[in-house]
Each structure stands twice: as C-alpha cells, then as structure tokens.
Amino acid sequence: MSDLRGRNADETVPDIATWGTGNVLETGEGTVKVDLDGKASLSQLDDKASLSAVFVAASDAPEEQKRGADFVCDGVDDHVEIQQAIDKAGVGGTCIFTKGLFLVDYDEIFGLDQQKIIMQTATIIRARPGQEVVNSAPGLGLIAFKGGSEKFTGVTIEGGTLDGNKDNITLTGTLDFPYVECLEIDDCIDVTVINVKVINSPGEGIDMDNCENVLVKKIIARDCDGLAVHFSSGTIRSTVIESRAYDCGHKFERAGFDTGGSTSDDNTIENCHTYRCYMGAVVRASRGVVNNCRFVDSESHQISGDGTSCRITNNYIRGTKDVQGVDSINISGESSRFNCIIDSNTMLSGGSRGIVLENNSRGSVSNNIIGNTIFHGIGIDNGCSSIRVGSNTMRSDIRLQDETENCLVQNNIIEGGEVSDQGVGNLVLDNLELVDD
Numbered sequence: 001m002s003d004l005r006g007r008n009a010d011e012t013v014p015d016i017a018t019w020g021t022g023n024v025l026e027t028g029e030g031t032v033k034v035d036l037d038g039k040a041s042l043s044q045l046d047d048k049a050s051l052s053a054v055f056v057a058a059s060d061a062p063e064e065q066k067r068g069a070d071f072v073c074d075g076v077d078d079h080v081e082i083q084q085a086i087d088k089a090g091v092g093g094t095c096i097f098t099k100g101l102f103l104v105d106y107d108e109i110f111g112l113d114q115q116k117i118i119m120q121t122a123t124i125i126r127a128r129p130g131q132e133v134v135n136s137a138p139g140l141g142l143i144a145f146k147g148g149s150e151k152f153t154g155v156t157i158e159g160g161t162l163d164g165n166k167d168n169i170t171l172t173g174t175l176d177f178p179y180v181e182c183l184e185i186d187d188c189i190d191v192t193v194i195n196v197k198v199i200n201s202p203g204e205g206i207d208m209d210n211c212e213n214v215l216v217k218k219i220i221a222r223d224c225d226g227l228a229v230h231f232s233s234g235t236i237r238s239t240v241i242e243s244r245a246y247d248c249g250h251k252f253e254r255a256g257f258d259t260g261g262s263t264s265d266d267n268t269i270e271n272c273h274t275y276r277c278y279m280g281a282v283v284r285a286s287r288g289v290v291n292n293c294r295f296v297d298s299e300s301h302q303i304s305g306d307g308t309s310c311r312i313t314n315n316y317i318r319g320t321k322d323v324q325g326v327d328s329i330n331i332s333g334e335s336s337r338f339n340c341i342i343d344s345n346t347m348l349s350g351g352s353r354g355i356v357l358e359n360n361s362r363g364s365v366s367n368n369i370i371g372n373t374i375f376h377g378i379g380i381d382n383g384c385s386s387i388r389v390g391s392n393t394m395r396s397d398i399r400l401q402d403e404t405e406n407c408l409v410q411n412n413i414i415e416g417g418e419v420s421d422q423g424v425g426n427l428v429l430d431n432l433e434l435v436d437d
Contacts, residue, residue, distance in 0.1 A: 052093060056085035058100025058122060065098040079104035082124075086111060094118065097160060103127035104142065108184075111145040113152040119160020119196070129168040133180055136173045139207060141184030145191075152188040157196060164201035166225060171202055178203030178226030178252045185211055194218055204230050205248065214238035225251035228277070231260035231267045231285065239268045249278035250299060257281045259288030259307065269293060280317070283307040283331070290315060301330040302347075309339040317347040320375075328374070332358040344371045353379045354394060357387065377417055380404050400424045 057066045059075035066072050070088065071081040082102060089095040092114040099121040105128055111117055124142055133140065142162045145155050162182035171180065180203035185191055191214040198205030198219065204226035208214055210233065221228030221244070228245035231238050238260075245256030256274035259267040264285035273294045274280045280295030283305030290312045295302040297319035303312055312329060320328045328347040331340050340357070347354045354374030357367060358381055369378060369389045377396030380387055387407045389398060397417040400407055405425035415435045421427055 054085045054089040054093065054095050055098065056082055056095065057098040058102050061098040061100040069098065073102055075101075075103050077105050078102040078124075079107050079109050082109050086115070086117070089115060091115065092154075096120070097122035101125065106131060106133055106140065108141055108144045111143060111152075111155060111157070113147065114154040115145075115152075116156040116158070117143070118158045121160065123161040123163055125163035126165040126169065130170070131168070132170045132172050133202065134173040135171040135175060135179045135203065137179055138186070139179045139181055139184050139203075139209075141181045141207070143182075144184040145186070145188050146184070147187035147189075149187070154190050155185070155188050156192045157183065157194075158192070159195050161197040161199060162201075162205075163199050164203075164224070166200045166202035166223070169202055176252075178254070181205065181207045181226075182224075183207070185209075185214070187211070189213055191215070192217070196220075197222070198228070199223055201225060203252070204228070204254075205245075206230065207232055208235050208238065210234035211238065212236050216240040217242055219243035221245040221248055221256070224248040225254075227254040227258050228256045228274075230254075230258045231264055232258075233261045234263045235260050235267060235285075236265045237267070239270065240272055241268075241270045243272045245272070245274045245277055247276045248274070253278050253300070255279035255282040255304070256295075257290075259283050259290070259305070259310075260285035262286075264288075274298065279304055281305075283310045283312065285310075287311075289313075294318075301327050303329045305331055307331075307340075311341045311343070312345060313341065313343045315345045317345065320347070327353045327356045327379075328376070329354070330356045330358075332356065340367045342367075342369045342372065346373045348373075348375050353377055353399075354396070355379070357381075357384050377414075380407070400427060 055069040056071040057069035059073050071085045073081045086095050091112050094116040097119045102122060102124045104124055104126060145152055164182050182198040182201045183206045186209045189212045191211060194217045196219055199222045201224040205221040205224040205228045207230045216229055228248040229240050240257055248256050256277040257269045257272055261284055266287045267285045268289040269281050270291045276297045278299045280298050280302040281290045283290055284307050286308040288307040288310045290303055292314045294316045302317045302320055317328045320326060329342060342355055354376040355369055356379045367387050370391055372392045374392060374394035377394050378389060378398045381401045381404055384404045389409045391411045393413045395415045398409060398419045401422040408428045409419060410430040413433045419429060
C-alpha cells in the first residue's frame with residue numbers, strides 16, 4: 001500500500017484548536033502537548049481523560065501513538081474500530097484520528113449528532129480490490145452523517161483524506177446518477193466540513209441532502225466521477241468557499257460544484273476553483289450564487305443552470321471548448337426561471353457563445369447581463385423577456401431571436417461583431433460601439 005501513502009504525501013495539517021504558548025495545544029477541554037512538526041502526539045497527553053475525546057490509531061501509526069489510543073486498527077476492516085471509536089465518543093463527543101492509513105470495506109462509517117471528527121493527516125480508503133458496489137439511492141458514503149427526521153445539529157468533519165479508490169471497484173445497479181460518495185451528510189443543521197480531501201470517488205466527493213447552514217471550506221476534490229461538492233435536494237443557506245476541484249464529473253457529466261436542486265435555496269459557491277472538470281458550476285437552486293470563482297478548461301459549459309434569481313458575478317472563465325453548443329455561461333431555464341444577474345465576469349478563449357439565456361423569463365421580470373468581458377458573444381432566445389445587456393465588451397455578436405422581447409442593449413462594445421435580431425419585440429439599442437478587428 002506504499003503507493004497510496006505516497007500520493008497523499010502532500011497533506012497539510014489543519015488547525016484543530018487554538019494554539020497556546022510553547023508546544024501546548026489548548027482545546028478548551030484540556031491541553032495536548034504537540035511534536036515539533038505541529039502534530040498532536042498521543043504519548044504526550046497531560047490529561048487525556050479531561051479531553052473527553054476518543055483516539056483511534058492506524059495500523060501504520062507510530063508505536064507511541066498506538067499506545068495512547070483508545071482503539072488501534074489492524075489494517076483489515078478498519079471501519080469496525082473506527083465505528084467503535086465514534087460510538088464511544090458518543091453524541092456531542094470528539095473522535096480524533098492519528099496519522100496513517102485506515103483500510104475500510106464498503107460498510108458506511110456513521111457519525112453521530114453534535115459530533116466532531118478530526119482526521120488530521122489520516123487517509124481513509126476503500127481498500128478491497130475488485131469489490132462490486134451497488135450504486136443506488138439513498139447513497140453510500142465512506143463517512144456518513146444521517147440525521148433522519150429529528151435531524152443532527154452541530155456536526156464537524158475536519159482534516160484528512162477520504163479516498164474512494166474508484167479504480168479498484170465495479171459499480172453495479174443504477175448508473176445514471178452517482179450515489180457512492182466519499183462523504184455523505186443528510187438531514188443535518190449547522191455543519192462544518194473543513195480542510196478535507198476527497199479523491200478517487202466512484203460518485204460524488206461530498207453530498208449533502210436536506211441540510212441547513214452548511215459551511216464547506218478549503219476542500220480539495222480530485223478525480224471524482226460525480227460532483228466534487230453537491231448541495232442536493234432541500235439543502236438551504238449553505239456555502240462552499242475557498243475550495244478546489246480537479247478532473248471531476250466526467251463519467252456522470254457533472255460539475256465541480258452545484259448549488260442544489262429545485263427544492264434548494266440560497267446556496268453560494270464563492271472563491272472556488274475548478275480545473276478540467278466536466279463543468280465548472282451548476283446553479284439550479286433558487287437564489288443560487290456563484291461569485292469570484294475561477295473555472296478553467298471544462299469539458300462542457302463552465303457555468304450552467306436554471307435557477308430562479310441566480311447571481312453569477314466576478315468570475316474568471318478560461319479555456320471553454322471551442323465547439324458548437326458549449327458556452328461559458330448557459331442559463332437555460334423553464335418558463336418560471338427569472339431575475340438572473342450575470343455581472344462583471346471575464347470569459348476568455350473559446351466557447352461557441354459567451355453568455356446564453358434560453359427559455360428564460362416569460363413575464364414582467366428582469367435579467368441583467370452587465371459589465372462582462374466576453375471572448376465570444378451573447379445569445380438570447382426562445383422566449384426570453386425583459387433583458388438588459390449593458391456595458392459589456394465582447395469579440396462576437398449579440399444575437400437576439402425566437403420570440404425574445406423587451407430588450408435593452410446599452411453601452412456595449414463589440415469588436416468584430418454586430419447585434420443580430422430575428423423575431424424580437426421591443427428592442428432598444430443605445431450607445432452601441434462596433435470596433436473592427
């Protein structure tokens with residue numbers, strides 16, 4: 001298993017508590033002395049009992065850490081010892097992992113209400129090669145918090161790597177949607193997921209269903225076949241921030257980040273970065289926000305969705321595939337989708353069109369495309385209504401067509417293009433500057 005350790009050698013140690021003076025870590029419940037490299041050493045506990053934390057050691061952990069642990073794994077079906085440690089920590093408790101590699105089977109590891117799991121530099125990997133895994137609802141996570149009808153509150157997962165080991169398993173069952181995840185969180189309120197890596201997932205990296213007030217911060221997702229981070233149905237008032245996704249979503253044609261489905265609301269993706277994902281971000285939730293992100297070299301649309309009152313602002317987009325039907329930003333909603341704001345984005349290199357609105361806003365509502373820098377142009381068609389296209393700079397046409405109406409095109413600069421309208425009602429052109437290439 002040395003190859004598994006090697007590819008996670010760049011793990012950084014997350015902050016797990018407040019630093020005190022010298023080499024003492026203050027946890028609020030007691031103190032732990034730490035090694036010079038900043039890692040807590042179980043052999044140096046001043047008063048381990050006062051911490052009310054349960055420690056679980058990997059089979060390859062240093063001997064002094066094993067001696068101080070409550071549970072020591074043997075490298076075979078380590079999910080058994082991990083579950084025992086979590087259960088012993090109990091509701092509201094803390095479970096801390098040593099550094100090392102934990103080899104688990106395909107049984108889910110279940111967290112508890114109000115619980116904190118601190119993985120530090122540990123790696124948990126599905127380790128039985130050739131295993132057949134059934135891909136079906138309600139999902140199968142390496143670690144899962146499932147609150148049920150009562151809902152869990154105050155859940156935290158911090159540090160470590162969750163490795164789905166997708167190359168060594170065979171998915172069977174439903175294959176049109178990824179149900180096998182690294183981290184699954186359902187029916188929970190006030191959740192924090194921070195400094196976690198999710199890699200090699202046969203489905204999604206992190207999936208949250210019917211949750212509220214979730215903060216996902218400083219996540220790295222790599223080589224996940226589904227979404228890197230997914231706010232699924234019913235998830236509200238949640239945020240992904242300062243996170244990165246690489247090479248995710250290709251098998252199931254998913255994005256790096258998703259604000260959630262039609263029953264989700266008020267979710268945000270901010271200061272995130274995707275690279276070579278199938279799509280960068282999907283905005284399906286009402287009041288979904290994608291702000292100040294970077295999306296580079298996506299296979300399909302960089303930003304896509306149909307969310308009501310979505311806001312796509314201050315993003316940098318590069319490397320959209322220069323093929324027909326692939327756009328930098330594509331908002332193609334049903335007739336009930338409206339009030340979309342696309343503001344101050346920069347779109348460079350490629351894409352058949354820069355910004356597209358389709359089937360959007362039948363009624364007295366407004367969509368604003370303002371202040372964007374676009375390599376290719378803007379397309380608005382299929383019954384869009386009440387559109388303002390203002391103060392954009394682009395290198396291709398603005399095309400308005402197919403029963404689009406009530407459009408104000410104002411203060412735009414088009415280099416080497418024009419405004420083209422077919423079947424458009426009530427079009428106003430104001431202060432349009434056309435510049436030759």
